[in-house]
Amino acid sequence: MKPIRLNIRQHILDTAKPIILGKGFVAVGLNEVLQAADVPKGSFYHYFKSKELFGEALIASYFEDYLLEVEQLLKANGESAASRFMQYWNGWLTSLADKDMQCQCLAVKLAGEVSDLSEAMRLALHQGTDRVIARLAQCVEEGRADGSLPTSLDAAVCAETLYEMWFGASLLTKLRRDPSALESAMRSTKHLLGLST
Template sequence: MHTPAATDVRQHILDVAHPLMLRKGFTAVGLAEVLAAAKVPKGSFYHYFGSKEAFGEAMLEAYFADNHARTDALLDGPGTAAQRLLAYFRDWLDSQTGDAAQSRCLAVKLGAEVCDLSESMRAALKRGTDGVVERLARCIDAGSADGSVPAAPDARTTAVALYQSWLGASLLAKIARDRTPLDTAMAGTRQLLGLTQHDS
């Protein structure tokens, strides 16, 4: 159990590391760089994290905790389920095309890199992405119930297809340095859910 002060320092290290990982990836960022940016001594790091791998797992867990809270706020907000789903994907599109490095998707940045390096980090990614899919599936189910999502016979399959589409689009947008793949994903999302341009 961490004391409040210890929890603050631990979270500070994770917060400082996040933009470094988004820019350079997990392997390219050394612990010395993280510790220098966080202004904490090396001994402190090992007080909070047993290894760089444990640190990576904690960073992914913290990322998905924030991601899930943001997802919940969007998918549990006002409006029909279709409106909430579109708001979620608009937020995703905006976060991938903005200037702030903090807004970028850590699952896209680290997914392929760390899954072959660390089983614990792969498992953290799996738990996190499963959590997103579950939330999308619940909202799609709600859309079937309220009549706002006419074309989703199997909510989980549809949620998986959408999430895969958006993860792939985010990666392609990075490769192309262009938002077109994300716009294409949005068009595909409307088509898969049976929504027209008039749905907002």
């Protein structure tokens, strides 16, 4: 007997995420997602009017989950803000190394692929990354306040610069299949933050 799923829409999105991380958005057909989710095609169109709107919902869902993880990592827990901030970047480095240089970030995977194909998906990616950068900037502000990061840092500029650098480094890692770009990003991050290398 099949288990009853209370949220079929979310089940479709959760099932699709690893498939699209592996193959990309354009290469994945709806039938592949629906078969993996064990959901009839008619159900898909009840929840998503088109593949583009499905993609937009997938990105929004990804960022909701991701931001919860980021919040858990960055929230005040007795450690300095600088320590929590560096744990975030260490996570980027180790997650790629643990996955044989295969990026697990849907934003990195889809940014180049869908930004020219779908304005709705581009905006969802843009809004999601802006929210991540804003949370990172908050952590920098906390570091300035607790003395673990230089007070001379502009929190918003610092967060945006670092996120852009790591995003680009992740793309280069996909190309090179080695961690050199991420290792360089880590050195540059420590230098920018005035932390020992």
